Amino acid sequence: MNRLNVIIVLVILAVAVAISALGSNTMQKLQSGFLGLVSPFLKTGSAVQQQLGAVGQGLKTLDQLEEENEKLATENKDLKTTNQILRDIEAENNKLRAALEYKQRSVFKLIPARVISRDASTWWNTVKINRGFEDGIDSDEPVLTDVGLVGKTTTVGKNESIVLLITDEICKVAAKAEGSREQGILSGQRIQNSGTSGEMQLNFLSKTADLQAGQKIYTAGVSGGVFPSGILLGTVKSFKARALDGQAIVEPALDLSSVEDVFVVVGAK
């Protein structure tokens, strides 16, 4: 190797060391900028993928479509009515809280988003969505569907964000078990089996918790945390008492490998 190449190697190594010493905020900003650059390609790819997938779905008869449309319209009316009733109850609840000098419950706003790509890396469970800070999204905001919790935002770009899924080992959620006072920390597993929709472990339960298979697990909503209380996380698959605590294996409420439409909860903090 001649002298020029040695110098190039040394310069690259020096640059790599300098970059690795950057703060996490600076790294996140760099990644956010890069997301902005790749975003049009990801969106185009996602649209193509969606259209290809829609070819099979599009082959429905007119009767089927009409029936489906009618069903959706009825469901929409039903949901609107329920939503209105719940809003009234929330307003009443806040009034009563104010009367009792409790802190008003913060009002959450949901921003709909679409998954545009799934992480190609082997070791992390993340997806990219088509909403960013221009849509009012910030980092560390919960992402969910009508079924349950999906994860939380990490890096937020201009029009796209990275969502860390709850099946990732480093996504930790304070959780409580339905019908008991048991609380623990839910996290994903480092390596997920590809045949399943992912499994999570609920740690730090009491040894005597004795959770039953099928029991539902919800977010506990600890103060200062990211996730609001009462969002479905999954169901217990098995429970075992360990030397110091109890551990439950939990199956996610929804198949995170195929989730497409999600909502980001803004204003939760």
Next chain:
Amino acid sequence: MKLAIGWTSAALAVFFALIIQEFIPPIHALNGARVLLVPLVFCYAALAMPTWAMLLFAALTGFLTDLMFLHIVDGQVEIALGWSMVYFVFFGLLAHGFQPAFLRGHWWLYIVLAVLGTCTFLALQYVMICFRRQGIVFNDLVAWRILAPGLIAAVIAPLVHLAVNQCSNFFPDVPGAPGGYRLGQ
């Protein structure tokens, strides 16, 4: 000029490889192994480019890869920006050592290096994650996730070689040598 075209084409190939691999679903028959295209593209460039151009290409590939895979949660960086630059520089130097044999017609060297490059990239990533998370988990699934992408690379590599050789025919002043297409020569 030819080198500039070759280098730019390789840079674009890495950029699009990063995007395309996001849309390739995991292969369930291989225990959820993913298809990694970036090491494949880089490996070819390392065998085809002059040393200094390969080194700059390694820096770019590493930087883009890190930006795509950067994982920051609660202010904690799992694998810092810059490590892939170091990896691709050293792997590039290793691969580049086989360039004379590759250009003499031993194109299978590309397949071997693509497998090696893909597996070592994933293995090193996993080792770093284990250090960061303070606990080593090693089982069959981990082995599959590291080795199976290498097997996939072995299947794709001849196609990449064939495609690049076909592309070289569009540039009459760049010889499509039986051992490969040397970018910029």
